[in-house]
Amino acid sequence: MKQADFAALGFGAGLRRPHYVHVLENNPAADWFEVISENFMVAGGRPIEVLEGVRARYPIVMHGVSMSIGSSDPLDFDYLRELRAAARRFEPAWLSDHLCWTGVGGHNMHDLIPLPHTEEAIRHVAARIRVVQDFLERPFAIENVSSYLTYRDSAIEEWEFLSAIAERADCGILLDINNIFVNAFNHRFDARAYIDAIAPERVVQFHLAGHSDHGAYRLDTHDHPICEEVWALYEYAVRRFGAVPALIEWDDNIPAFDVIESALDEARRRAAKALAESGSGRYGGQSRRIAAASSEPDHRS
Amino acid sequence: MAANLGELQRLLRNLITAPEGVAARLEMERPPGGIEALIRGDDRVGAAGRVEIYAGMYFNRLLEGLREDFPGLLKMLGESDFRDLTREYLRAHPPSRPSIFHLGCFMADFIRDDPAGGGRPQFASDLARLERTLIEVFHAADVSVIDEAAMRRVPVEQWPAMRVRLVPAVAMLDLRWRVGETLSRVEAGGFEESQLAPEEHANTIMVWRKDGRVFYREIDDAERAGIIQARDGGTLAEIFEAIAVQSNAGDPVAELNRIIQRWIASEILTSA
Numbered sequence: 001m002k003q004a005d006f007a008a009l010g011f012g013a014g015l016r017r018p019h020y021v022h023v024l025e026n027n028p029a030a031d032w033f034e035v036i037s038e039n040f041m042v043a044g045g046r047p048i049e050v051l052e053g054v055r056a057r058y059p060i061v062m063h064g065v066s067m068s069i070g071s072s073d074p075l076d077f078d079y080l081r082e083l084r085a086a087a088r089r090f091e092p093a094w095l096s097d098h099l100c101w102t103g104v105g106g107h108n109m110h111d112l113i114p115l116p117h118t119e120e121a122i123r124h125v126a127a128r129i130r131v132v133q134d135f136l137e138r139p140f141a142i143e144n145v146s147s148y149l150t151y152r153d154s155a156i157e158e159w160e161f162l163s164a165i166a167e168r169a170d171c172g173i174l175l176d177i178n179n180i181f182v183n184a185f186n187h188r189f190d191a192r193a194y195i196d197a198i199a200p201e202r203v204v205q206f207h208l209a210g211h212s213d214h215g216a217y218r219l220d221t222h223d224h225p226i227c228e229e230v231w232a233l234y235e236y237a238v239r240r241f242g243a244v245p246a247l248i249e250w251d252d253n254i255p256a257f258d259v260i261e262s263a264l265d266e267a268r269r270r271a272a273k274a275l276a277e278s279g280s281g282r283y284g285g286q287s288r289r290i291a292a293a294s295s296e297p298d299h300r301s
Numbered sequence: 302m303a304a305n306l307g308e309l310q311r312l313l314r315n316l317i318t319a320p321e322g323v324a325a326r327l328e329m330e331r332p333p334g335g336i337e338a339l340i341r342g343d344d345r346v347g348a349a350g351r352v353e354i355y356a357g358m359y360f361n362r363l364l365e366g367l368r369e370d371f372p373g374l375l376k377m378l379g380e381s382d383f384r385d386l387t388r389e390y391l392r393a394h395p396p397s398r399p400s401i402f403h404l405g406c407f408m409a410d411f412i413r414d415d416p417a418g419g420g421r422p423q424f425a426s427d428l429a430r431l432e433r434t435l436i437e438v439f440h441a442a443d444v445s446v447i448d449e450a451a452m453r454r455v456p457v458e459q460w461p462a463m464r465v466r467l468v469p470a471v472a473m474l475d476l477r478w479r480v481g482e483t484l485s486r487v488e489a490g491g492f493e494e495s496q497l498a499p500e501e502h503a504n505t506i507m508v509w510r511k512d513g514r515v516f517y518r519e520i521d522d523a524e525r526a527g528i529i530q531a532r533d534g535g536t537l538a539e540i541f542e543a544i545a546v547q548s549n550a551g552d553p554v555a556e557l558n559r560i561i562q563r564w565i566a567s568e569i570l571t572s573a
Contacts, residue, residue: 038400044443044470046513066399072307079399104310107395109317109359110366113310120306149351150341151309188343216345217354 001171005139006204007093009059009245011264011271013257016250020050022257027057029261034247037064037095041082055090061205061247062092063174066108069132069142070101070115070125080135087138094139096174096205099125099162114147117154117161122168129169141172141204146179146211146220150187158183159197172204175241177234178226178249182211182218195237203241208234208267209249223252226263231270238274246271309339317355320392324349363391363404370405371432373484374425377497382421389415402440405433424478424499431480431506431517434472438508439515441470446568461538464573467531470510471569473520481506481519509569516567523548524560534573537561 010031015023022028033054040051040062054060064083068076087095100112115121133140144162156164166173175198184191208231210224226234226248238244248263312332319326327336327349335348342348364387368375375383393415394407409430412418418425446468455463478499486492505525508517520528523544530543541557550556564570 038402041400042402042440045440045510047440048443049513068399070306072305072310076399101310103396104307104314106397107314107318108397108399109314109355110362110396110401111317111355111358113313113317113355116306116309118306124306148346148354149348152337152339152341153309219354 001133001139001141001204002201003172003204003242003244004201006141006172007059007245008243009061009093011267012061012245012247013260013264014063014247014249014251015051015054015060016254018254019257019260020046024050024053026257028257030058030264032059032061032093032245034061034063034249035092037062037083037086037097038066040090041079041086051090060090060092062087062090062095063143064095064097065112066102066110067097067132068100068102068108069097069128070099070121071104072101072124073104073106075128075131077135080132084136087136092138094141094172094204095136096141096143096172098143098145099165100145112145114145114149114151115161116151117156117158118151119155122161122164126165126168129165129171133169133171139172139204141174142166142169143174143176143207144179144183146176146182146186146218148186148217148219157189157194157197158187159194163198163202166202167199173198173202174205174207175203175237175244176207176209177237178207178209178211178230179220181227181230181233182220185218191233192236195233195240198241200241203237203244206234206237206241206244206246207249208246208263209251221252222249225259226266231266234267235270235274238271239278239280242278242280243271243275312339313352313355316352317359318391318395319356320388323353323356360388360391363387363396363401366401366404367408370436371408371429373428373432373480373487374408376487377422377425377428377483386412386418386421402436405429405436409433422498424480424483424501427476427478428480428483428499430474430476431484431508434474434508435515435517438470438472438510441468441510443470444468444571447565447570447572448568449565452565461536461541463537464534465531465537465540465570466534466573467528468509468569468571471528472508473525473528473532474506474508476504476506477501479504479519481517484517507569509567511568521547523550523556527560531564531570 012032012034013030015033015035040047098112100114103109180191180194208226209222210226212219212221246267248260312330315330316323316326337348340348340351367387390411393411396404409426412429413426479502480499483497483499486497504519506517507520526547527540527544530540544557544560545553548556
């Protein structure tokens with residue numbers, strides 16, 4: 001699974017509860033929406049109605065937080081069956097989750113805990129992603145997580161770990177630009193060196209978000225505007241990876257949707273500038289506003 | 302020290318989720334070489350401090366989830382007691398499901414059965430049960446409902462034999478305390494603390510969903526009997542009879558019609 005296997009969706013926003021009504025009534029200028037998979041793995045009710053309404057107007061991507069792909073526990077096939085059922089129902093362009101573990105011994109911590117960068121972890125995770133991709137019957141991407149600790153056992157850098165897993169699992173990379181920025185501070189590495197080391201053909205989506213500065217460390221809180229340094233890093237990433245679908249995430253202190261739209265406009269402006277500088281192609285999806293749910297997204301050729 | 306992935310994850314889980322805190326738990330776990338042999342610290346944040354970042358996020362994330370799920374309980378207990386309750390609850394019922402939706406599903410039973418919960422008001426379990434039910438009804442499966450138009454399509458003479466069932470998005474709770482009123486007042490706001498404590502009085506509350514919103518109200522014995530009959534799948538005649546047996550209304554037929562019309566307006570019936 002490489003860039004060519006993922007739709008060129010353009011610029012999207014995370015679909016969050018405070019915006020449900022606005023999105024359904026106003027068809028705002030987002031090219032697509034990303035939803036947290038677990039919020040819609042329920043039997044029925046308002047969330048399902050909302051997502052059906054959104055899906056009738058926009059392409060969606062389902063982004064999970066609980067697959068725990070790096071856990072030493074067995075894969076949770078009850079969870080995967082529910083996820084697959086939701087994917088069959090809502091037909092996301094692709095699915096994604098995080099390169100982390102969220103629990104062990106049946107105890108789910110509901111947090112994205114990093115893995116040691118070891119050969120053991122690479123083998124373990126890559127094998128599990130292959131199983132998951134086959135099971136879910138859809139393109140799958142793995143996201144780099146923000147982290148506040150590193151392990152003594154880690155033998156390679158984070159970008160080498162991420163690259164090795166994507167390569168061996170043959171999956172896409174959802175590259176979170178803010179997480180790179182946060183980790184670069186927390187673990188003292190060069191964020192641009194990270195980007196330079198990732199194979200362009202593996203990067204299928206960007207995340208852009210805000211974080212909070214706690215002095216001794218930075219926390220990936222998604223509760224602030226995207227800072228200038230992250231925007232600059234995004235431009236750098238676009239120059240390397242090209243017209244990759246980008247997503248604005250905001251999960252706490254969620255502002256009115258026009259703030260999200262402003263961030264989308266800024267992402268479009270920055271991407272166009274970076275692409276012009278690098279002489280690369282244009283983004284897909286920029287002129288799309290309302291697409292019928294039945295229409296297949298444009299795939300890269 | 303090289304630890305295999307499973308050992309490393311179990312140790313970190315124990316540290317991150319320890320109610321007693323990371324430092325105290327480290328004293329118990331005593332990993333060879335200390336935490337510094339597993340986690341890199343630096344001049345900004347030490348190895349244990351880095352684990353503590355995750356420990357803080359673990360508790361606060363789950364606390365926030367329970368605060369959202371149990372606003373009435375939070376109001377009645379206050380911040381400090383609710384925080385203590387969360388700590389005790391997580392010790393007894395650590396989250397095990399992938400969705401945080403399930404986090405509070407044992408709260409009412411935990412409060413009821415908690416031997417250390419003597420300091421909590423006696424109605425707390427009933428209030429938690431009502432609040433948890435609101436969440437479950439909110440997410441219950443969708444099915445086609447019998448609405449007024451559907452009823453009009455059925456000839457009146459066929460109504461008695463018409464077999465119906467409750468939709469999944471309806472629940473009935475038998476409670477010892479009148480916590481429905483308490484929750485309504487908490488939701489409305491503006492009431493003094495003294496006006497919020499529920500009366501101890503056996504009551505039954507029906508919770509249902511319509512147009513994506515969840516509602517609740519107390520129901521009387523007659524309606525309760527009808528709900529039980531409908532829950533088990535029954536004909537309208539059987540439901541009418543169950544209601545009539547319990548009804549004290551002067552005009553039982555009018556009472557039956559009132560209840561059925563209300564159920565249809567509430568969209569709680571489906572075809573059996």
